[in-house]
Amino acid sequence: FGSSNFAHSFSLDTVTAMDPKACIDILCKAAFEHGNMCEGGCCSPAWGLELEDTASQDVAEHRVTDGVPPPPPPPILGQIIQIEDGSNVTWNGMSEEDLLNTFSALRCLELSEETHSSAAAVVSSVLQLQERRVAVHRAFDGAFQRLLSKGATIVNQMYPVVIARATPNFKLISERIRAGAEEVQRQAQSHESGSLVEEAAALINSIQVKEKDRLSIMSALHLEQFQxxxxxSRDGPAKVAELRKCAECSAQEIEETVSELRYSLADLQDLD
Structure with a gap:
């Protein structure tokens, strides 16, 4: 985008290991957040209106909430996932490399530094980043569903690998898009059509907030499926169905906002 601080690199070298229980704790935290977020129903008109604007927070930052116990996992046998060389470890005929070959969007994402002179160019780049984020979402969910189909034990063993792969990609994309929103907002101060530029910045920030909600919903869905x-349980299928509906509503809301941003981009390009 506009300056060198938009460039970012992330390496999994900083992550050495993850206890499978930590994976379940992450899911429980997400489920707790989702429960608070949509007590009235996640597809209701008031859903999300009282949420704090979290666009400035990392989209993938989750901490375990005290008092939210994890579900009873299958025996773990002290298994620790070694992220550094996880691709050499195989469970039930599946390795990390197998997952990455199938869900390539989980591979470490590298984005080159970009410099744009106009608000339209920044918005265009944001839209491209959003497409990358959608791909990561699909890979994140697809990998979990693949693991779940092979049994709860392999979820305990390999889902932490999926989280460790998806998290830095979500983080990097979120940081770049947030930086794009800031750059568009900055340009609005001096642009002759400042209101149009400000509208684009607001749409980008709205996407950020909705994407954070979407990730919480998806994690809550994964937890319910795992449970x-x-x-x-008797009401389990209904809970899963409701969360799927929430996830679909969230994705639709995001796509509608992205469509608005595309129209905004067309208006900005007409001004250039």
Missing amino acids: QKIAP
């Missing part, structure tokens, strides 16, 4: 795998 049903290890301890099926």
Whole structure:
């Protein structure tokens, strides 16, 4: 975008290991956040209106909330996932490299530094980044569903690898898009059509907030599916169905906002 601080690199070298229990704790935190977020129903008109604007926060930052116990996992046997060389470890015929070959959007994302002179160019770049984020979402969910189909134990063993792969990609994309919003907002101060530029910045920030909500919903869905795998309940299928509906609503809301941003881009390009 506009300056060198938009460039960012992330390496998994800083992550040496993850306890599978930590993976479940992450899911529980997400489920707790999602429960607070949509007590009235995530597809209701008031959903999300009282949420704090979290566009300035990392989209993938989750911390375990005290008092939210994890579901009873299957035996872990002290298994620790070694992220540095996880691709050499195989469970039930599946390795990290197998997952990455199938869900390539989970591979470490590298984005080159970009410099744009106009608000339209920044918005165009943001839209491209959003497409990358959608791909990561699909890979994140697809990898979990693949693991779940092979049983709860392999979820405990390999889902932390999926999280460790998806998180830096979500983080990098979120940082770049947030920086883009800041650059567009800065240009609005001196642009002759400042209101149009400000509208674009507002749409980008709206996408950021909705994407954070979407990630919480997806994690809550994963947790509920995992719980049903290890301890099926009578109302479990209904809960899964409701969360799927929430996820679909969230994705639709994001796509509608992205469409508005595309129209905004067309207006900005007409001004150039």
